Amino acid sequence: MDRRSFLATATVSLLAPAGYSRTSRALNSDPFTLGVASGDPSTDGFVLWTRLALDPLGGDGRGGMPSHDVPVDWQIAADERFTKIVRSGTATARPAAAHSVHVEVRGLDPGRDYFYRFRSQGRVSPAGRTRTTPVGARPLSFAVAACAHYEHGYYTAYRRLAEEEPELVVFLGDYMYEYGPRGYTALAGQVRTHTPGKCVTLADYRLRHAQYKSDPDLQLAHATAPWLVAFDDHEVENNWAGPVSSTGAPAFDRRRADAFRAYYENMPLRRASVRGAALRVNRRVSWGSLARFHLLDTRQFRDDQACRDGVRAGCDERLDTGRTLLGAAQWRWLEEGLRGSTTRWNLLGQQIMMAHRDFKAGPGREVNMDSWDGYAAERTRLLGSLAATANPVVLTGDAHMHHLSDLKADFDDPGSPVIAKELVTSSIASDGDGYRDHRRIAEALSENRHISYIDQRRGYITAKLTHDDLSVAFRTLEYVSRRGARARTAHRLTIPATPEPRT
Known part of the structure; x- marks a missing residue:
């Protein structure tokens, strides 16, 4: 899959392998309505972001989310199909932070592309592409x-x-x-x-x-x-x-x-x-x-x-x-x-x-x-x-x-x-x-x-x-x-x- 194909796939929020079900008994709609993002790259990592929102325009600014913590799994892969998982973990989306998640990743290789996504209550986020910074003078x-x-x-x-x-x-x-x-x-x-x-x-x-x-x-x-x-x-x-x-x-x-x-x-x-x-x-x-x-x-x-x-x-x-x-x-x-x-x-x-x-x-x-x-x-x-x-x-x-x-x-x-x-x-x-x-x-x-x-x-x-x-x-x-x-x-x-x- 080339980069342009990845963009097309990411747009429609696919890239969910076997075992990542899109059905859930806990949530009756998609919590990843605000997408995903990454930022502030370093030679061995970056920040991964998402924010859970069942109803993004809910009038109280809480995105229609329940008033309790929600666990959010995250994965980083070396390939866009997530067959080579290199890091994974679980973060907590808290009501006090509008159910946002900031994962600061470390320990990765410098100067290369990675792919990431989140899962919560059986639902999977869109996939994102990010990268670490190089060591040398790469363009x-x-x-x-x-x-x-x-x-x-x-x-x-x-x-x-x-x-x-x-x-x-x-x-x-x-x-x-x-x-x-x-x-x-x-x-x-x-x-x-x-x-x-x-x-x-x-x-x-x-x-x-x-x-x-x-x-x-x-x-x-x-x-x-x-x-x-x-x-x-x-x-x-x-x-x-x-x-x-x-x-x-x-x-x-x-x-x-x-x-x-x-x-x-x-x-x-x-x-x-x-x-x-x-x-x-x-x-x-x-x-x-x-x-x-x-x-x-x-x-x-x-x-x-x-x-x-x-x-x-x-x-x-x-x-x-x-x-x-x-x-x-x-x-x-x-x-x-x-x-x-x-x-x-x-x-x-x-x-x-x-x-x-x-x-x-x-x-x-x-x-x-x-x-x-x-x-x-x-x-x-x-x-x-x-x-x-x-x-x-x-x-x-x-x-x-x-x-x-x-x-x-x-x-x-x-x-x-x-x-x-x-x-x-x-x-x-x-x-x-x-x-x-x-x-x-x-x-x-x-x-x-x-x-x-x-x-x-x-x-x-x-x-x-x-x-x-x-x-x-x-x-x-x-x-x-x-x-x-x-x-x-x-x-x-x-x-x-x-x-x-x-x-």
Whole structure:
């Protein structure tokens, strides 16, 4: 069975050998309605995830599950037909964790594919494919995605991403949106409908995650490869900043803690990411000696946005040298990781646009206070660190548009040396079908000479990383307001490796 045949089989949730009955006296329906996932691979393992839900849209957020523990068996095989079982065990799905399961597997061989599945009460989950990271400098194919507003369109982009069979998926935030029905339809209209109400309570967030996870295209993308995930703002609330609610919502600390809890329950994250009421998503994952992914948290530790947030002109506050986006502890962690990295490439996975972007046509400038433009001094320090790092590349979400940018110490100086490329992925569904307005794009490129490509259509990025270069394809879909769009390559580039870090 080749990879494409596996994808087709995984889609319909088969691969159940003799002895794994699909009937059960204990459960009268399938508990694996939210699919399976894996994440955070290492040289000898990864995290396996599932969450039991008999009724994913049950109004209390518990998925229609009983209020007691449920044992869940898991298996890992060296082959897609599960004739060579290499690891197995039993986990416990508990009501307090919304019957989610996180299995942290160790002791496997490096640099190879594995297949996994779960069984509970006689019922079998879909099968997933995952992999361990290599020891050496083996090439890596990966995809970058972000921003999947459920109401704005179908998840065809997830399916097309899965069909390209990446070895790793990097997801950079806005996995789900907290708005109530029609709470945000400015550019997109409404294709599908959110669960009732805005997400405020733990039950609300659990229910919304279950709705998103019920989508078969998203389930296929999770079953195809391990994911590296990090949240942005909408997993909690639009444009929140550290302890500050963007809407002045009461008891925001409790709401944020509940949102984090639901996020962990629905993601293939390691248990070490849970830090009381906080959730740590800044972490490093290496792909052998070839690359190190430095995943950042650009929400939890930032100062509040300058000048009342939004796109603003003439905001001197954003230039304050004391303003922080990463926070002191994460800054030290990142600096240590960049200095200590011995890999050929260093990839920063983060949520908001790092390059300067002037939104105003003509004289003057207007910039987005929620992006790195609102924290300009810290960006300058970070770019200085990247200049001394081996082959840095910045991967970004949030913008709902593809961007290809040169990151410079001085964005106003055409002669300023390029420190790194920034690859900004468009959205999976957010803002609907999008557009290819050549006049508006030309105007934006004229105002921002360090940006060479912009595309507002939906899509994702695929990349092939080797010792010598990074080959990138910006993939776009013509529509998501109905199903069936094909993915096409709208722009390509190759980033050559440099022999030594710049100093």
